[in-house]
Amino acid sequence: MADGSTMVAGSSVTMSPAPRQGASLRKLSRRRSTAALVLCMPLILLIVGLKIYPTFYAVFLSMLDRKMLNFVGLDNFVFLLGRPSFQLVIFQSCLFAITAVIMKAFIGFILAHLMHNIRGPSQRIWRGLLLVPWVIPLSLSTLTWWWLFDPSYSAFNWTLKWLGFDEIPFLGSVWNARISVIAVNTWFGAPFFMIMYLAALKSVPEQLYEAAAIDGAGAWQRLIYITLPMMRNIILITVLYSLIVTFADFDIVRILTNGGPQDGTHLFATYAFSVGIQSGNIPRGASVSLFMFPILATLAFFVLRDVLKRNKEVAV
Amino acid sequence: MSATTANNMPIKPKAKVGSMERQRMWAVRGSFAALSVFVVMFLIPPFYMIMTSLKSSAEISAQKGNPWIVQSPTLDNFIHLATDPSFQRYFMNSVWVTAVVVVLSMTIAILAAFSLSRMGFKGATVLSTGVFLTYLVPPSLLFIPLFQIVGSLGLINNTWVLVLLFPTLAVPFCTWIMIGYFNSIPKELDEAALIDGATYPQILIQIFIPVALPGIIAATIFAFTVAWGGFLYPLAYLYSSDQATLTVGIVRELIRGDVFAWGMIMAACVMAAAPPVIVYTFLMDYYVAGLTAGATKG
Numbered sequence: 001m002a003d004g005s006t007m008v009a010g011s012s013v014t015m016s017p018a019p020r021q022g023a024s025l026r027k028l029s030r031r032r033s034t035a036a037l038v039l040c041m042p043l044i045l046l047i048v049g050l051k052i053y054p055t056f057y058a059v060f061l062s063m064l065d066r067k068m069l070n071f072v073g074l075d076n077f078v079f080l081l082g083r084p085s086f087q088l089v090i091f092q093s094c095l096f097a098i099t100a101v102i103m104k105a106f107i108g109f110i111l112a113h114l115m116h117n118i119r120g121p122s123q124r125i126w127r128g129l130l131l132v133p134w135v136i137p138l139s140l141s142t143l144t145w146w147w148l149f150d151p152s153y154s155a156f157n158w159t160l161k162w163l164g165f166d167e168i169p170f171l172g173s174v175w176n177a178r179i180s181v182i183a184v185n186t187w188f189g190a191p192f193f194m195i196m197y198l199a200a201l202k203s204v205p206e207q208l209y210e211a212a213a214i215d216g217a218g219a220w221q222r223l224i225y226i227t228l229p230m231m232r233n234i235i236l237i238t239v240l241y242s243l244i245v246t247f248a249d250f251d252i253v254r255i256l257t258n259g260g261p262q263d264g265t266h267l268f269a270t271y272a273f274s275v276g277i278q279s280g281n282i283p284r285g286a287s288v289s290l291f292m293f294p295i296l297a298t299l300a301f302f303v304l305r306d307v308l309k310r311n312k313e314v315a316v
Numbered sequence: 317m318s319a320t321t322a323n324n325m326p327i328k329p330k331a332k333v334g335s336m337e338r339q340r341m342w343a344v345r346g347s348f349a350a351l352s353v354f355v356v357m358f359l360i361p362p363f364y365m366i367m368t369s370l371k372s373s374a375e376i377s378a379q380k381g382n383p384w385i386v387q388s389p390t391l392d393n394f395i396h397l398a399t400d401p402s403f404q405r406y407f408m409n410s411v412w413v414t415a416v417v418v419v420l421s422m423t424i425a426i427l428a429a430f431s432l433s434r435m436g437f438k439g440a441t442v443l444s445t446g447v448f449l450t451y452l453v454p455p456s457l458l459f460i461p462l463f464q465i466v467g468s469l470g471l472i473n474n475t476w477v478l479v480l481l482f483p484t485l486a487v488p489f490c491t492w493i494m495i496g497y498f499n500s501i502p503k504e505l506d507e508a509a510l511i512d513g514a515t516y517p518q519i520l521i522q523i524f525i526p527v528a529l530p531g532i533i534a535a536t537i538f539a540f541t542v543a544w545g546g547f548l549y550p551l552a553y554l555y556s557s558d559q560a561t562l563t564v565g566i567v568r569e570l571i572r573g574d575v576f577a578w579g580m581i582m583a584a585c586v587m588a589a590a591p592p593v594i595v596y597t598f599l600m601d602y603y604v605a606g607l608t609a610g611a612t613k614g
Binding site for chain 1: 343344346347348350351354355358359360361362364365368376379382383384423424425427428430431432435436437438440443445446447448449450452453454455456457458459460461462463464465480481483484487488491516544545547548551552563564566567578581582585588589592593596597600601604607608
């Protein structure tokens with residue numbers, strides 16, 4: 001009797017809550033997704049408030065006149081495009097970004113291969129030494145480069161004279177200054193490419209090289225037919241990402257040349273700074289920055305596509 | 317050059333090994349030689365930074381002898397800076413800004429990454445993609461509208477502006493790293509914990525954070541680097557000396573057009589570059605692993 005009643009009670013417990021359990025599960029999952037949203041709230045606020053809103057605000061600002069009272073449409077953009085010094089900025093930014101990224105990728109690729117050749121514990125030490133340029137805050141190392149390039153105290157020029165060569169005005173003429181700026185960026189950025197490429201090299205299966213060696217492939221053929229195809233994706237992502245960062249670079253030019261000589265080294269970022277902050281023409285400075293937007297957006301689109309594709313491949 | 321050094325190496329008679337192995341040995345020697353050349357080239361600026369920091373102004377201005385080597389080393393520049401109230405202020409500003417930015421960024425990133433990786437809600441995928449896209453937005457794209465925005469918040473020339481703005485640079489990448497690490501934790505682990513009655517905060521604190529510690533270290537270093545080395549934002553938004561951080565303080569305040577102050581400027585650079593160099597010396601492996609996580613898989 002007592003057993004029966006428990007049985008009945010037990011069965012009723014298992015029977016009746018079935019729909020209620022479903023409802024509570026749904027409620028639970030709804031509560032869970034609310035909690036998930038709450039946890040993401042600081043991130044969302046940060047992105048919306050300090051990335052998305054400023055982007056639209058920049059578009060609004062760029063259409064105002066200098067006093068920020070009147071709406072002038074696209075006048076700022078038209079004015080800038082007609083100005084020779086800004087045409088130079090476009091040319092220099094492209095020259096700077098493309099040359100520097102090619103140099104960085106090339107040197108990084110060589111370094112990664114050299115590092116890959118030496119195995120064992122000493123690799124860590126070499127890697128550490130080669131990463132030093134990338135570890136020192138860029139503004140401080142650029143300051144040191146400036147001192148190395150100093151017109152009257154340059155240690156480089158002392159060495160050149162000592163070796164019997166003529167002195168070089170590193171920052172004195174337009175093209176010298178451009179090359180110097182690119183050189184400093186290459187020095188700073190090549191280590192990043194090195195570690196990315198080294199990681200990619202390590203992930204290429206050794207058997208592929210062994211098989212190729214047995215088939216009589218030389219070093220060059222192994223590079224063209226194994227290494228490059230295997231690293232293709234990571235090379236692409238690194239180059240695109242670096243193009244974005246280099247294109248928008250500020251520190252080096254600001255400290256090394258401040259845009260000079262004769263506006264010969266200004267990039268978008270430094271030009272925007274000198275127009276918008278230093279000369280106080282906020283709308284025009286915002287327009288200068290916005291010129292970067294289509295270029296960066298295009299690059300970002302390709303980075304994102306490759307990264308997502310890659311993640312999908314990895315997941316499969 | 318590397319090839320000739322490798323060829324001139326006397327081949328040991330006992331090295332009677334297969335041609336592939338011999339080839340390999342030469343490749344290693346050549347690589348060492350070439351790497352040495354690169355290391356020397358890469359380390360010229362830091363070397364010269366240290367050398368100059370040990371010179372007195374008199375030695376720099378005399379321009380006698382080899383500038384690459386210090387003739388009468390002195391620590392005067394360092395002592396002067398360490399006792400200089402304004403340099404102390406730059407240093408302390410950098411320290412507290414960096415500390416607050418790191419804690420703030422990591423908190424935001426870990427919470428968001430946990431939510432995006434495990435809990436899920438409508439639009440979580442869109443948000444993850446958005447996070448990656450914001451990582452690709454460079455600081456120089458938005459600094460002018462941000463100038464107006466922080467101005468209206470009354471934060472111009474206030475170091476707190478950096479606490480507000482540096483996380484915008486650090487958080488997206490930190491979140492991205494953390495999502496990757498959290499995703500690599502097997503789902504069975506937290507499902508088992510959930511069945512055992514663990515709550516989400518418990519799962520996060522007792523399972524995810526300890527397991528993903530290497531990722532947390534990598535992300536923390538990234539946030540540290542962003543805050544310590546940031547230059548554009550402090551230069552644009554902080555104009556008085558007492559609010560400056562190290563990078564801006566050195567570049568803007570120490571350079572007074574007096575060429576002979578270079579010993580002190582370089583000493584300041586050495587002192588400001590030391591914390592990141594020390595951090596990287598000990599934690600480089602974590603950072604490299606976090607950075608290249610995408611490159612090694614697949």
